[in-house]
Amino acid sequence: MSYLFPTYARWEVEPDMAEGSYIFGKDGKKYLDFTSGIGVCNLGHRPTVVQKAIANQLDRFWHVSNLFIQGEQEKAAELLAKGARMDLVFFANSGAEANEAAIKLARKATGRKKIITFTNSFHGRTFATMSATGQDKIKTGFGPMLETFIYLPFNDLQALKQSIDEDTAAVMLEIVQGEGGIHVGTDEFLHGVQQLCKEYEALFIIDEIQTGIGRTGKPFAFQHFHLSPDIVTSAKGLGNGLPIGAVIGKKELERVFGPGSHGSTFGGNPLSIAAAIATMETIFHEEFCQEVESISQYFLEKLTTSLQVFTEVKEIRNLGLMVGIETSIDLPxxxxxxxxxxxxxxxxxxxxxxLLPPLTVTKAELNKAINILQTVIGKFSKAVV
Structure with a gap:
């Protein structure tokens, strides 16, 4: 008997230890981990630089609350703001909390309620972020959602032109719809969204919970498209495994989030902040991001060459090391x-x-994964091209 609510369809694997690109199971097997904790362990499992930062903070203090000045929070906020080329940061504990705060910030800043999001999006599981999510399966059984969200087809600029108006507080989107199937926004669509937001004085919110912190080969995915959002949210890869989320905003929004307007008991926890600083100081270097872009191109080319022979493989989509293989094979x-x-x-x-390999993945590990994919898809394949 388990004392846990059965909210997860758990796998048969129980980790015993993890290091780099691998999880070592209690079954004695060594697994090549291309989940990275669902896009979290961007530097792999237990990277030395992050582990040392956490250990150092453990010897100082674990929690004091946000009533105190904490120099490390200021340092982490500066790294994050400069990495996004924005101005201000609020620290939360998760992606859902970050998106919740972004929704509150947009509504308060504009005095409006209507927020436009997109079908197949995923923004979290709190009531506001669940309401923002454009997938019915996330909402089933929970009763009426918040009424101020409108869902439009992704990459359909004409639909947005017909829906955005003077009552719109914000348009919220992911550059790559991760949970929705690895669908990448087009340049025309993303720039069109930004322009319409300016015209209607609505805020442009980009959810970078999964795409941020180097995952796509830039500090943030929106930078591939030279966009200038008003609000960006971050989480997953930010602490490389320690729980942390963040809202990054432009200077003009400072007046909206003053003392007492929003808060979090554990947001910006010292241990998570230490992990975030070590993670950002590693990833937010041009050479590191260039290597991610280079190795992701290598991975895409090898994957395409190796898997295009199978009729069951319909399409391979990616942005950096965020890869989706559309297939007709039963996914479970x-x-x-x-x-x-x-x-x-x-x-x-x-x-x-x-596939979400760590950003530190080697070519040998990518080749190993491709060989496994070839073998397994070959077992299910009825024909080759």
């Missing part, structure tokens, strides 16, 4: 077979295999 069966062959991967959408 495929994922289980991959685990049995020592490769851990994720689902996305209804029929997309999602």
């Amino acid at each position: 069966m495929l994922l289980k077979e991959l685990r049995e062959n020592d490769l851990l991967a994720l689902p996305a959408g209804t029929n997309v295999l999602r």
Whole structure:
């Protein structure tokens, strides 16, 4: 009997230890981890630089509350703001909390209620972020959602032109819809959204919970498109495994989030902040991001060459090391077979295999994963091209 609510369809793997790109199971097997804790451990498991930073902070203090000045919070905020080329930061504990704060900030700043998001988006599981999410399966059974969200087709600028108006507080989107199936926004669409937000004085919110902190080969995915959002949210990769989220905003929003307007008991926890500083100081270097872009191109080319022979592989989509393989193979069966062959991967959408290797992955590890994918997909394949 388990004393846990059965909210997760858990795998048969129980980790005993993890290091770099690998999880070592209690079953004695060594798994190549291309989940990275669902896009969290961007530097791999237990990187020395992060582990040392956490250990150093453990010897100082663990928690004091946000009533105190904390120099490390200021340092982390500066790294994050400069990495996004923005101005101000609020620290939370998770991506959902960051998105919740962004929604509050947008409504308070504009005095408006209507927020436009997109079908197949995912923004979290609190009531506001669940309401913002454009997937019915996330909302089933929880009763009426907040009424001020409108959902439009992703990459459909004409639909946005018909829906945005003077009552719109914000347009909120992901550059890459991660949970929705690794769908990348087009340049025309993203710039069109930004322009319409300016015209209607609505705020442009970009959810970078999964795409941020180097995942796509830039500090943030919006930087591939030279966008200038009003609010950006970050979490997952920010603490490389320690819980932390953040809202990053422009200077003009400072007046909105004054004392007492928003808060968090554990937000900006000293241990998580220490991990975030070490993570950002490693990833937010041009050479590091260039290497991510280079190795992601290598991975895409090798994947395409190796898997295009299978008729069951419909399309491979990516931005950096955020990869989706659309397939006609039953996804739960495929994922289980991959685990049995020592490769851990994720689902996305209804029929997309999602690969999120650590940003520190080697070419040898990528090649190993590709060989496993070839073998496993070959078992399910009825024909080759």
